[in-house]
Amino acid sequence: MSGWRCAGLTFRYPESSRPAVLDLSLEIPAGTTTAVLGPNGSGKSTLLRLLLRILPPSAGTVEFGGTPVARWGRDALARAVGVVPQGEESVFPISVRELVGMGRYPHLGAWRREGDADRRAVEEAMRRCDVADLAARPVPTLSGGERQRARVARALAQQAPTLALDEPTASLDVAHEMAIFELLRDLGHAGKTVLLVTHNLNLAARYADRLVLLDGGRVAAEGTPREVLTRETVERVYGWPVEIVPHPGPGPDTGAPQVVPLAGEQCVRMAHGEGRSHAA
Ligand code: ADP
Numbered sequence: 215m216s217g218w219r220c221a222g223l224t225f226r227y228p229e230s231s232r233p234a235v236l237d238l239s240l241e242i243p244a245g246t247t248t249a250v251l252g253p254n255g256s257g258k259s260t261l262l263r264l265l266l267r268i269l270p271p272s273a274g275t276v277e278f279g280g281t282p283v284a285r286w287g288r289d290a291l292a293r294a295v296g297v298v299p300q301g302e303e304s305v306f307p308i309s310v311r312e313l314v315g316m317g318r319y320p321h322l323g324a325w326r327r328e329g330d331a332d333r334r335a336v337e338e339a340m341r342r343c344d345v346a347d348l349a350a351r352p353v354p355t356l357s358g359g360e361r362q363r364a365r366v367a368r369a370l371a372q373q374a375p376t377l378a379l380d381e382p383t384a385s386l387d388v389a390h391e392m393a394i395f396e397l398l399r400d401l402g403h404a405g406k407t408v409l410l411v412t413h414n415l416n417l418a419a420r421y422a423d424r425l426v427l428l429d430g431g432r433v434a435a436e437g438t439p440r441e442v443l444t445r446e447t448v449e450r451v452y453g454w455p456v457e458i459v460p461h462p463g464p465g466p467d468t469g470a471p472q473v474v475p476l477a478g479e480q481c482v483r484m485a486h487g488e489g490r491s492h493a494a
């Protein structure tokens with residue numbers, strides 16, 4: 215099965231004096247949706263690159279599906295995991311249809327000619343990501359959110375059993391962000407393994423089975439949303455006062471922990487170690 219396991223995983227960029235990921239041991243079980251959280255620069259994207267063998271570990275091991283990732287062929291790994299990298303690679307003046315079609319590359323033969331199954335996969339992915347109407351548009355002319363949806367569609371078109379997405383909803387409006395999280399939930403229910411990096415703690419708490427909270431390249435907390443998103447942990451890792459309230463519902467995620475950041479006034483109190491002024 216297609217989950218990840220890593221042990222003692224460490225990585226230091228050559229230009230940097232301190233490791234971006236440090237002695238990290240983690241299991242991402244197959245068939246689950248896992249969200250990786252953490253402040254800017256805490257090592258989330260680096261962890262993803264290590265899991266996808268884009269970067270070689272400085273120390274430690276990474277296995278995918280029970281096999282060390284170093285032993286996975288690039289093509290085999292590309293067929294097994296659909297990836298949405300953070301930010302954008304250079305934006306070629308291709309159309310949305312062509313970008314999403316690139317998700318089929320690992321499946322195409324030497325001539326890169328699409329068959330019926332490829333075309334169906336592309337159309338389905340564009341529909342689910344709400345970019346079908348944009349199919350003919352050159353990617354550079356899209357808004358940030360439209361481009362992001364097209365990139366998710368490209369990963370979806372691959373129809374891989376596992377998806378790894380680095381901040382897939384960055385710059386999306388609330389409806390499109392919800393649509394992507396609901397889509398990921400549907401894919402999870404259909405048995406896919408989903409690994410996503412996100413800054414949206416509240417949607418992660420509602421839609422992910424497991425959370426991994428990174429801090430300075432280490433795991434600060436991992437487990438269910440209730441286990442990870444406690445006031446103490448969130449305040450310590452992010453350095454900002456918060457209240458945790460249960461999601462009011464309705465819906466299957468009623469009661470999920472939701473993080474409410476408090477005003478800066480309370481932040482000053484927290485910095486001075488004083489008690490909190492408001493009633494819980
Ligand atoms: P996150 O995705 O959580 O914001 P990253 O994994 O991108 O964090 O970065 C972790 C740390 O590694 C940061 O301190 C960042 O500055 C550093 N880093 C990231 N990419 C590089 C790079 N190419 N060269 C040197 N340092 C890097």
Ligand code: MG
Pocket residue numbers: 258259260300380
């Ligand atoms: Mg990142």
